[in-house]
Amino acid sequence: MTATVEVPATAAPVATDVTFRIRRFLPEIDAEPHWEEYTLALFPTDRVLTALDRIKGEQDGSLTFRRSCGHGICGSDAMRINGRNRLACKTLVKDLDITKPITVEAIKGLPLEKDLVVDMEPFFAAYRAVLPFLITDGHEPSKERIQSAEDRAIFDDTTKCILCACCTTSCPVYWTDGAYFGPAAIVAANRFIFDTRDDAATTRLEILNEKEGVWRCRTTFNCTDACPRGIEVTKAIQEVKRALIFRRV
Numbered sequence: 001m002t003a004t005v006e007v008p009a010t011a012a013p014v015a016t017d018v019t020f021r022i023r024r025f026l027p028e029i030d031a032e033p034h035w036e037e038y039t040l041a042l043f044p045t046d047r048v049l050t051a052l053d054r055i056k057g058e059q060d061g062s063l064t065f066r067r068s069c070g071h072g073i074c075g076s077d078a079m080r081i082n083g084r085n086r087l088a089c090k091t092l093v094k095d096l097d098i099t100k101p102i103t104v105e106a107i108k109g110l111p112l113e114k115d116l117v118v119d120m121e122p123f124f125a126a127y128r129a130v131l132p133f134l135i136t137d138g139h140e141p142s143k144e145r146i147q148s149a150e151d152r153a154i155f156d157d158t159t160k161c162i163l164c165a166c167c168t169t170s171c172p173v174y175w176t177d178g179a180y181f182g183p184a185a186i187v188a189a190n191r192f193i194f195d196t197r198d199d200a201a202t203t204r205l206e207i208l209n210e211k212e213g214v215w216r217c218r219t220t221f222n223c224t225d226a227c228p229r230g231i232e233v234t235k236a237i238q239e240v241k242r243a244l245i246f247r248r249v
Helices: 048-059 121-129 149-154 172-176 183-193 201-208 222-226 233-246
Strands: 016-024 034-042 078-081 084-087 102-105 112-114
Touching: 016 048, 034 048, 048 102, 084 222, 121 183, 183 201, 183 233, 201 233, 222 233
Parallel strands: 016 102
Antiparallel strands: 016 034, 078 084, 078 102
16 A cells, blocks of 8 residues: 655745835936836735846836846846845845835936936946956967966956946945946956956056055945945955055965
8 A cells, every 4th residue: 555645735925015215317307306106016026026027017017117137137127125235136035025016216326317228338438448348469379368267266256247237336436436436347457467368467466555445445345335246346346455565366
């Protein structure tokens, strides 16, 4: 006789009404941003991005925000959720306090264009300024540039950046002085400064040694806390500072 085990039925998840308080700005009609509230039924495993999609599709088609892959890779849906920089696609309803409205607003420190959309050009200008690409001397090689696993591991953490701007727009120095390169640009520079295949480390160090470079960092760790990829951003900035002091690269 074969014994059978009864598995208790799992209760189906229950949708709960959740209120979102979104900071809106329509440049055609608004002089200043204002807050609007939307309520909809959501499951605990729903994402904030899902909620925004539904609000736009079911309640207010004028709501504007950026999104693309929806899986934490493209970095396009960075926003302030309950006062913290997060990716909407990686933030679940169950991880937020739904006993009160969930606040959603655009990231700080960049020019607001509309609703949750900011002008990313100042951010990308700083990124381009640190020369975030491999630069080598001499002739083009006839084969792949070989690098050991140990040398690759030195800068592995900084290769994870998705340019979402969560770190840079969480920095109080960047809020008050937009000329500061910002954490993301310094992380991008770090990735190539410590790459053994690159020959432009000295050039990048000189760029970051300027007034608005690494020395503006006040080590508040906001950037590290905000990074959705878990990059040790503050550590990467300190590594560049040490490289400047000791010039060991």
